[in-house]
Amino acid sequence: MGKILLKDIILNGQASDVLVADGIIAKIAPSGSLCSGADEAEVMDCEGKTAFPGLVNMHTHAGMAMMRGVGEDIGFHQWLDRIWEIEKNIDEEYVYHATKVACLEMIKTGTTTFNDQYWYMPMAYKAASEMGLRSVLSYVICDRNDPLESERQKVQCQEMYEASKSWAGTAMFVLSVHAIYSVSEPMILWARDFARANGLKLHVHLSETEKEVEDCKAEHGGMSPVEYLDSLGVLGPDVIAAHTLWLSDRDVEILGKRGVTCVHNVNSNLKLASGYKFRYNELRDAGANVCLGTDGCGSSNNLDMLETMKTSAMIQKAWREDSSAMPLGELIAIATTNPAKALGLNLGRLEEGALADIIIIDTDNYHFMSPGSFEANLVYSAHSDCVDSVICNGRFVMKNRVVPGEKEILTHARRHLDRIL
Numbered sequence: 199m200g201k202i203l204l205k206d207i208i209l210n211g212q213a214s215d216v217l218v219a220d221g222i223i224a225k226i227a228p229s230g231s232l233c234s235g236a237d238e239a240e241v242m243d244c245e246g247k248t249a250f251p252g253l254v255n256m257h258t259h260a261g262m263a264m265m266r267g268v269g270e271d272i273g274f275h276q277w278l279d280r281i282w283e284i285e286k287n288i289d290e291e292y293v294y295h296a297t298k299v300a301c302l303e304m305i306k307t308g309t310t311t312f313n314d315q316y317w318y319m320p321m322a323y324k325a326a327s328e329m330g331l332r333s334v335l336s337y338v339i340c341d342r343n344d345p346l347e348s349e350r351q352k353v354q355c356q357e358m359y360e361a362s363k364s365w366a367g368t369a370m371f372v373l374s375v376h377a378i379y380s381v382s383e384p385m386i387l388w389a390r391d392f393a394r395a396n397g398l399k400l401h402v403h404l405s406e407t408e409k410e411v412e413d414c415k416a417e418h419g420g421m422s423p424v425e426y427l428d429s430l431g432v433l434g435p436d437v438i439a440a441h442t443l444w445l446s447d448r449d450v451e452i453l454g455k456r457g458v459t460c461v462h463n464v465n466s467n468l469k470l471a472s473g474y475k476f477r478y479n480e481l482r483d484a485g486a487n488v489c490l491g492t493d494g495c496g497s498s499n500n501l502d503m504l505e506t507m508k509t510s511a512m513i514q515k516a517w518r519e520d521s522s523a524m525p526l527g528e529l530i531a532i533a534t535t536n537p538a539k540a541l542g543l544n545l546g547r548l549e550e551g552a553l554a555d556i557i558i559i560d561t562d563n564y565h566f567m568s569p570g571s572f573e574a575n576l577v578y579s580a581h582s583d584c585v586d587s588v589i590c591n592g593r594f595v596m597k598n599r600v601v602p603g604e605k606e607i608l609t610h611a612r613r614h615l616d617r618i619l
């Protein structure tokens with residue numbers, strides 16, 4: 199693996215030279231002092247640019263990247279029926295090309311790691327690997343109470359898990375339980391045991407809508423979805439729960455006590471009118487690990503984490519009528535270091551020894567023309583086109599806004615657009 203030398207870049211507020219080698223940040227030194235240790239490195243002059251940790255999208259469905267605009271102005275349950283109808287027409291090839299498009303967008307908008315949940319997962323692995331992104335990829339359990347389907351999925355899950363053992367180090371195999379309304383109780387228990395036996399993270403949609411909560415209470419003796427999963431012994435620090443939007447005080451207490459990672463997907467929730475009162479303060483104070491996600495392009499229409507960060511903070515401030523809600527430092531943490539904690543990876547911080555997932559921000563424009571905080575300008579003023587270059591796992595995946603093969607990715611993907619109509 200090659201070396202990269204970032205010369206004269208602002209890093210943690212200091213003009214620095216940064217040496218990347220063997221996939222990690224090998225050395226950080228004051229600007230101008232590092233040239234001797236960087237033989238044969240690919241050198242980038244970064245004057246006027248600032249380094250920032252690669253963003254982590256903790257809940258998405260990359261294979262939906264070509265489903266933008268197919269379910270507009272309809273509520274969650276009608277939308278989900280429409281998506282499931284559309285998904286009858288997709289195949290491996292479709293998912294491969296859609297995931298390439300998703301990766302292209304993520305790179306261009308500064309995301310270096312994504313936690314994915316979609317069908318035909320080996321195709322997502324192929325696409326993410328080719329694009330050079332760090333990926334967390336799910337086998338998705340979704341048996342819809344069909345015992346034959348349960349058995350088929352058990353076998354397929356085991357096969358895919360075995361195959362994942364030969365994956366490159368930038369991809370992590372995890373298990374998904376789609377949701378409590380789409381997976382039978384025996385399969386939830388099987389997934390819990392399989393994940394625990396193999397040390398895998400468990401990714402689940404949880405308490406996304408008020409209807410999900412009401413249906414669960416009716417079906418499971420008054421228990422909420424959180425109480426129900428807890429009664430099955432599912433919840434723990436290895437669980438990544440997407441949405442957790444409709445929570446009682448008791449739910450918050452359980453999620454905190456179990457150390458669950460709760461992923462807020464503000465744009466998807468707003469657009470499908472699922473709700474907006476994500477209980478950030480309460481979850482944080484209870485001990486849950488809060489992260490952010492975009493959800494899939496079928497509902498959020500894009501994978502832009504800077505936009506997600508801005509909207510998340512603005513909505514918190516608005517519904518709480520408290521401008522200090524989700525303050526800047528915490529907002530940065532929930533898109534960088536909190537995901538690192540959830541995934542057990544040494545990323546989200548730019549320091550020696552950390553994985554070299556770095557986005558290089560061009561500050562030579564009006565968005566940053568202020569003596570104010572760089573972080574504030576990045577989240578609240580700039581747009582993702584300020585992301586000039588991206589390094590993931592020690593390799594450039596975008597340099598000066600150019601992603602290798604971009605035109606071909608779009609040309610190939612376009613051929614599959616009419617598949618879902």
Ligand SMILES: [Zn+2]
Nearest residue numbers: 403440493494
């Ligand atoms: Zn989702």
